Amino acid sequence: MEQEARKQLSSLDVKRKSLELEADGISSELNAKPEGGGEPMGVDTPLVDKDGYPRGDIDVYRARALRSRLAIIRTDHKEIMKEVEAKLALLAAAANPDKVEAETKELQQRLAQKPKPKFDAKTGKWVVMNWDGSVAGVTGGETRSFHTLEDAEQAGVAAVTEAMNRVSTTPPVELKPFCRINFVAPESPAAEACMEENDLVLEFGGINYTNHDDLKAIGELVPTAAAEEEALEVKILRNGEKLFVKIRPKAWHGRGLLGCHIVKYE
Numbered sequence: 001m002e003q004e005a006r007k008q009l010s011s012l013d014v015k016r017k018s019l020e021l022e023a024d025g026i027s028s029e030l031n032a033k034p035e036g037g038g039e040p041m042g043v044d045t046p047l048v049d050k051d052g053y054p055r056g057d058i059d060v061y062r063a064r065a066l067r068s069r070l071a072i073i074r075t076d077h078k079e080i081m082k083e084v085e086a087k088l089a090l091l092a093a094a095a096n097p098d099k100v101e102a103e104t105k106e107l108q109q110r111l112a113q114k115p116k117p118k119f120d121a122k123t124g125k126w127v128v129m130n131w132d133g134s135v136a137g138v139t140g141g142e143t144r145s146f147h148t149l150e151d152a153e154q155a156g157v158a159a160v161t162e163a164m165n166r167v168s169t170t171p172p173v174e175l176k177p178f179c180r181i182n183f184v185a186p187e188s189p190a191a192e193a194c195m196e197e198n199d200l201v202l203e204f205g206g207i208n209y210t211n212h213d214d215l216k217a218i219g220e221l222v223p224t225a226a227a228e229e230e231a232l233e234v235k236i237l238r239n240g241e242k243l244f245v246k247i248r249p250k251a252w253h254g255r256g257l258l259g260c261h262i263v264k265y266e
Contacts, residue, residue: 005094009087016080023073026066034058043067106131117227118149126224137220175202177237178209179218180265188259193247196238200265205232215264222249226257 030041034057039045041063047055054060110131117126123138127146135141135149177200184190184197202208205225207217225232226249234245249257 005087005090009084009091012080012084012087016077016084019073019077019080023070023077026070026073030063030066030070041066043070115146117224118146120149125220126228128227137224175235176209177202177265178212179204179215179262181236181260182263183261185254185259188252188254189247189250190258190260193234193245195234195236195245195247195260198238200237201234201262202237202242203233203235205234215262218262222257225249226251 027043030043033040036057038057041047041058044067047058047060047063049055112131114129117128119125120127120135120138125138127135127137127141127149129146130136130142133146135144135146179201181190181195181197181199181201184195204212204218205221207221211217221232224230229248229250231246231248234247236243236245247258251257252259
């Protein structure tokens with residue numbers, strides 16, 4: 001098979017060189033100035049004068065025939081180069097079968113169905129698995145195994161218990177606005193949740209002014225909620241009145257998963 005591929009490559013190379021020589025000859029003729037002076041026929045210049053009549057200083061029919069042949073040569077050349085690339089890839093695979101096997105295995109892993117997100121008790125975040133089995137979405141996740149994470153349900157229970165303990169020993173936080181809705185797109189998830197421009201956000205799915213990390217926490221929470229098809233409770237302040245809405249992040253026909261623009265409020 002390798003010997004046959006090399007023969008085909010040799011034949012393709014001959015065709016390539018022949019087409020390139022013919023193309024060079026046509027280009028030279030099209031770009032050559034007439035013996036009597038004037039402008040050349042050109043590869044893509046107009047073949048009519050300023051009044052719209054065929055140019056009288058060149059052989060228009062010859063120019064059209066040469067241009068047509070040049071276009072065909074360029075198309076054929078592209079097809080030949082594609083075949084050359086395919087044959088070279090075949091020879092490379094024959095020379096290094098282990099690399100091909102590794103690349104095929106990686107592709108299969110990337111295309112395989114991913115398991116559901118798990119709760120990572122170490123970081124307190126919901127995480128997903130990378131194609132290679134490592135943890136995505138957290139710092140240092142590339143060195144950890146997704147399969148050895150604590151069971152999501154058990155970790156979730158532990159997290160809830162810890163949160164309840166904190167609530168029982170920590171006085172409630174007085175919520176303050178930490179971001180503002182700067183724009184709401186029509187027919188977006190934000191519009192469906194009845195959010196409006198200039199709404200002040202007091203809490204966004206458990207995120208408030210004490211832990212929003214310059215709004216990065218919202219950016220991390222939204223994709224996770226969208227993957228889990230989870231609705232997030234948002235506490236807003238509108239014209240001095242506190243309101244509660246639920247927004248379900250999801251893909252829609254516009255940008256982002258919310259359809260609104262959120263800016264920091266100070």
